[in-house]
Amino acid sequence: MKILFLFILIFHISHVNADEIYNLIKIPNLEIYKLKNDNNIRYLSTKGNFKIGVNKNIACDKVNINNLNSKFPLIEKNLNRYNSNFLNKIKLKYVVLCENLFISEINTGGIPDNKNRTLILDINFNKKYFERMIHHEIFHMIQNTHNKYFDEDKFSSFNPTSFNYAECSTCSNRLNLDLYKKTNGFLTEYSKSIPSEDMAEIFSFLMTDKKTIKDKIDNDKVLSNKVNFIKLNLAKIDKNIL
């Protein structure tokens, strides 16, 4: 009996719940949360857990609607800072809101997918960094769509020659997101992981805490160069974002 029950369970889990939203953005178990917005972003929420990716390495859970309702205004407020024209340029239309987002068993705040014009956000991500995380992930979408403006070699050349980034963003233990008191070219420990994370960290601070950036770059030439690089190239896409 137990084996039969297990078989039925596996059978049901392994089936993709085919629906109109899956057909569009290839993520199952979603429903519309908010469709009409000034900047044309369409918010979707999870009505069930999902696993996607080549090896089903991306997983996220169903949202608790009360939890989502309480966090949505903050998410919307931050994403409303991007106009529809800019969002078109960075290929973002769908924001999937779920809980406990994991990629290859590592908890993450967001996963951008330019191909499907989708950003998956974990609404349970650490409150302290939540707003910054949203803009951090947006930067990845900006970089993915405008690679020529955010050349990583050029950006890395601002660092002292003795410094080396890690092989990948999770290949090192440089994961802390707290702001350094003494920056020395890097805003957070995570900035030291790889160039794109370094850029994303700068962008996220520029969007949420401009004053801190202004204070830090006064005494940090490397950081100042990096910030200018980001600002200058962002202006090529949209002059009004920062």
Add this chain to the structure above:
Amino acid sequence: MIKTIKPSKSEKILFLFLICLSIFAFTSFFLLKNKCLFVEKNNLTNLNFNETNNIVVMNVECGNVIIELYPDISPKTVERFKFLIEKKMYDGSTFYKVSENTFVQAGDIEYGNINNLDYSKIGSGKSGLGLLKSELNKDFKFTEGSVGFARTTEFDTEDSEFFITLKEIPIYQGEYTPVGRVVYGLDILTKIKTGNKAIYVLRPDYIKTFKLLSSN
């Protein structure tokens, strides 16, 4: 002299039960099994249209589905759709992607024909006519019976595949090129075989013929 033996009350009940059982078995096998039984066939001789140039007739297992095309909204796509119909390239095309009461999709010319079905490649076939640019319309609402041209995750990749919505799908507005709308026979489409919970259908239903009404 042979004496007539009258059946007892219980024998009469048993006899009646057996008759009922045979009627039930007959209905189950021959009538209820026929999914098209209570579907209106849409006989073309009984239907009148003012303008027949943009009316197409898709014949499937349960009858005719009549679609009005919208060349004013998507001229290039409608032109492609009509061309494929005229050349009979949709004849035999399977509804390989069906989401119950949501949408049906057909039109893979290369790998989706009932006579040449390739399950490993279905959905990636080409018509050989090249890709079309998406003709999106932000005001077109994909209500029940809307016909749209399918694409890959990228825009401007429309070729020959099309879908018909079986309910209103607001999220498709501005996402897919609208081609037209079903004017008769939506109930016929709801009878098309689904893949249960899976999006792809094994041994799918197919389009028997697809014609322009003006060519009839």
